[in-house]
Amino acid sequence: MDLLPFEEYAASLHRKRASAGVLFRDGDGRVLLVETTYKSTWEIPGGAVDAGEAPWRAAVREVAEELRLHRPLGRLLVIDHLPADGPMPEGLAFVFDGGLVTAEEVAGIDPTDPEIRSVGLHTPDAARRLVKPALARRIESALDALVAGEVALCESGRPVTP
Template sequence: MGAGALLTDDSGRFLIVEPTYKDHWEIPGGVVESGESPRTGVQRELTEELGLAVPVTDLLVIDWSPPFPDQPGRPDGLMLVFDAGTLTPDQAAGIILPADELRSHRWCTDAEAAPLLSPRLARRMTAAQKARAAGTPSYLEDGA
């Protein structure tokens, strides 16, 4: 199971991060550890990846992810997106990235993020923003 965060700035753009270990960008978050709740996992990842101590609140998206055909042995899983709110300019300026894990970060609109994220994550983030606006979580399968 993986869990990530929708973090926005005061312009409504959302935060994505560029990992050092893969070709496409991600959202803040990661694998939920054994015995850890998904919300706790997101909170831990925000602290480890960004140096942020912000509240993680509502569940926005549950996305069932099928196995990848090009990665034998990788099982299906659940990917969750939680709301981590809107950062103030001071909070955004205080983001600290671990150099061994993340190259950079940026704020994006859906259109700006789409070519950087995997297609399923781009769809998931569009759904997360809609769920935040509607005040109700979305259930997806493979990002749709």
């Protein structure tokens, strides 16, 4: 078997997109969602990981851009494999713990990012109706991971055992 020169091998490797989100919740178990201006479904704060950027740095950057919140990032809760979907290539979504927020803190958020229309705290049931099904499952997996003290490995938000 002939091996490719290292440079050709490296150039042939598949590239994956990556996103990083942060799960904030309040003492009543509601989760913080952002209403975006560019699509009909809501999201958790976060976004695309830039080239050369670590997912945890992307999570901190996105929260600062979207919510103007500057808080320490908690532990990793979810790694989710996302299949290709229309124009979006296969990817990985990371969800980190943002910790607890109060309703007063959320009410004080004045998003200046043009991508964000509004923010709000929603029960998991209400969130399930506002976000895409895969994100609803990812949020549920993240909430379960908080209780279990483990990282949830998922495929389209569904927990898997490797």
